[in-house]
Amino acid sequence: MTGFYPSDQYGFSTLLTEDERQVLGRLRTVLEQQVQPLLADCWERGEFPEQIIKPLVALNLMDPPELTRGGALPGGLFGGFRNFELARTDASVATFYNAQSGLFRTAVNLGGSPEQAAEWDPLIRSFEMTGAFALTEPHHGSDIAGGLETSARHEGDAWVINGAKRWIGGASTADYLAVFARDEADRQVKAFLVHTDTPGVALSKTEGKMSLRIMQNSDITLSDVVVLEDHRLQKVNGFKDVAGLLRNMRSDAAWIATGLQAGAYEAALRYVNERRQFGRPLAGFQLIQEKLAAMLGNVTASLGMVVRLTQQQDEGIYKDENSAMAKMWCAARARETTALAREICGGNGILLDTGVGRFFADAEAVYSYEGTHEINSLIVGRALTGISAFR
Template identity: 50%
Template sequence: MSGTTTLPTPSGPYLDAGMLPADFYAHEELLSEKERGKIATLRDFLRTQAAPLVDDYWGRAEFPFQLVEGFGKLGLMEWADPDSPESKPSNLFSGFTALELAHFDASLATFFGVHTGLAMGTILACGSDEQKRRWLPAMSRFEKIGAFGLTEPHGGSDVAGGLRTTARRDGDGWILDGAKRWIGNATFADLIVIWARDVETQHVLGFVVEKDTPGFTASKIENKMALRIVQNADIVLDGCRVPESNRLQNAKSFKDTAKILRQTRSGVAWQAVGVMFGAYEIALSYAKQREQFGRPIGGFQLVQDLLVKMLGNATAACGMVTRLAQLQDAGVYRDEQSALAKAHCTVRMRENVGWARELMAGNGIVLDYKIGRFVADAEAIYSYEGTREIQTLIVGRAVTGGLSAFVR
């Protein structure tokens, strides 16, 4: 073998800018030197700027807007500006970005994913050149924030065939009517991608609705037990008039919507791995400091068994999403591969946060010890971007040669 790889030295979370203790097989070494530098910069930003804020804002279910400018200065989305000399980063780098955010806080990872993956990703994939130049530069600098409105109050998994929000052509514009639910960032977003069914053709079309457009209202969903920093909203569209210039010119059917979801579904799998990393590191740090019977509990066999099971889950899941990103970068990945990663990684994530809470006993339910936040947030990640059951049916259809178990 040529060269050597140094395994990360386990330490408390965010004590330095080195690789993460949970990255036991040093997957981060697969990134280029430039990419590792950007991840290190993000890690330092989260450690120094977000760490003092996140528990308090999570407890109050409020968003720390003072961090938005800092996200923009990181330059993680500069490449999305049509006039930028930066090239699109690898899917592996994008995955590790999601992992890093979720390893620190799943709410911030969700905010970032909605803005960059769902909103910006839709404009990149479905917008005209003029629309990309109109919206993406400010979005890439986080000067304008995006949201993505697909899910509706009556259901989620059946949205492909059951979309009720309508779009009616009216002169040089469109009239949107309907409702959306669980729309992240929507209470403060400047640009909201809305998917609606054309009443004439029955095709699903995409529109960008700008903040303060008459007929558009977004109301915060209160009393959430998970992702409390994320500002989810109920949206009502009541005679909301949108100009033709705001209709995404390359969004012509639900197949275009599905292309976005296929990409972001893999990002949720990366978030799940990040949550596993964070839970493991919190539990590891606690085990080395908490004393019972005159010594740290990390020296007891049953505690070490929990830690090693958590590390095994996290390592295996990281290997899975790493390979998925490599397939994406090669342009050969399939829907069912993203679906399997999302389903498997979120199940293992649920298991890991439970073990971390178990290790920390009563302290595990107190926000001061952080792991309770991870346990609660894992429940949302487990369900959004397609439930485990739906992902299972996607994979099942593929492995059985097209035998669909979906109810029609």
Template identity: 50%
Template structure:
């Protein structure tokens, strides 16, 4: 298929050229959908902290954005680098839509792809890929975030052919709108972490939207309470026997989150550059001033270096040699450079940079959530530090 993908000015080293023609064609269609259907409504939904209209979810499903990695739902052969570029393209328009796809495609379907039996994969993956079902990933708890491997308090107790799950979850994206949740709980029998596919209309499940959130406002994060939620053994992910499988899912998605932080930085950069070509001060457009051009160069350097790192870590995933520390370094580095970049973008726009109509403040605020989720900067540095020294310094 001939490529119709127009090169991005912010892709300074033309890294998109590494993609196949088919991948470029899909990316071009995604870009057109985002620009025509998503971008015009983003600020309004962000301001009201309201989830996207259903046509956004359905449009993403029609573009095969869900299920890219899995043989049961893969529309064509594609690379991890391509999937990274998808995350970037989504986030350069809006971080919330990138989070939606990352949740459905990476965490929810990833949990089933990694931890499900062949029968479970065949049953569930196509339904999530088509967006017939919308998922959430219930791992984080009120008292357990970075220490989920040890601090998980939600308990699953075997009761005949069922399991009874009780506990609490927090910061669960899509928690109030999902039809199904991937719930992680410790077994009362062996103390090991298990994964469960839980319909959210099951008695005992309560989801409450977290209000007054000032980042990723379109994402519907929730507090979840599970009060003896009954789940059949058939809904237990059959290949999850410990937290190792949970970590494997997070490893698959962490590099794509790094790509999304690059996209968020790129969106802020593009907004600032467009503004600078129109805003006049001291008799000329501000992009003619040395200090503003310095901001642009620093932002572009951050974006370019982050793309290079993310490209290699995704190639390593395809080659089967990516380890936890590789994805952790990409997330830490790209996330930190994103935080710098959105601040410079906001600064270069002066007071107008805090007005939502000018977009950049949304990228600025959303960066704070992306900087922390899927592994905080501090935790990722410790994962890398352990690889460097051979010594764990988590506590």
């Protein structure tokens, strides 16, 4: 094993410090011992194993003591490999954790005032304050910038919100929803922290999913929901501010797409070493080895892209086209890699026992969330040509 993972052929994980590897090692132990054994059954039932939340929270992954001595902040690569490790086990578990550590936390820290961020971020890191990111709507996904219909009306020191949200991951276990709504007065998008117990808030489970079945998504209706001004995120005053949040969060989705590939590759490699056909291990056949090499190439290239993107972001370089390209490319490779994993496991590849079926199905959701392949491609294309293809 070149790096910290059997799928890290070029040793990108050697860029982590020893302390960072120790924290990730503790995470791996919890995932292997307390999470992995539950996944197949939870997938089949379409339920989230809530008993895994407490051990994951206890790891203190957003604020590990080893990485915050003297007021230091955990590095970007640690956060990236944290998502990688989670997704390498299961994309639903990674998406659940990132809903708190990435989506909700970013909304508060970058969208809130310094005072709001200072008050709420410690609570978010400890999971005392849990949240979800509520942007997508029943009729608006890719066109949310211009199409967002949820409305907010300013009345005195409060706001009245009406509308609906869809596909909101983690909402069913959240205390707060970061709700994006269009101000009726100036038609600009604003953001609000709405407690899920507020009168007028109704959540229902998104049913019928064939991907991310373990992750619980919610459909949400907001009917005359009253939110005080002090729970409006003060630095979100238009969709350009929302776009700034998304720019920061797309790298998390690219890391999840990369970890998902690693999990599929490692599961497939285990299978072909154990499975015998024609009197010898599947791993000894030329076509199997070619597919394994292609899968590992995809994982390695994706790791190279997300590691360099994260290093740039640590240096303060944030470009829409860079994060969009990483998400676009890594998610597309995830589709390829998981399909190859499914192929080399044959009929057993569609069984939950091998693990590859989960990765194969989940790649479809990761391909579309945090900006579809097409939308992210157009963000890159706009940067390349100087011409926007968006209407």
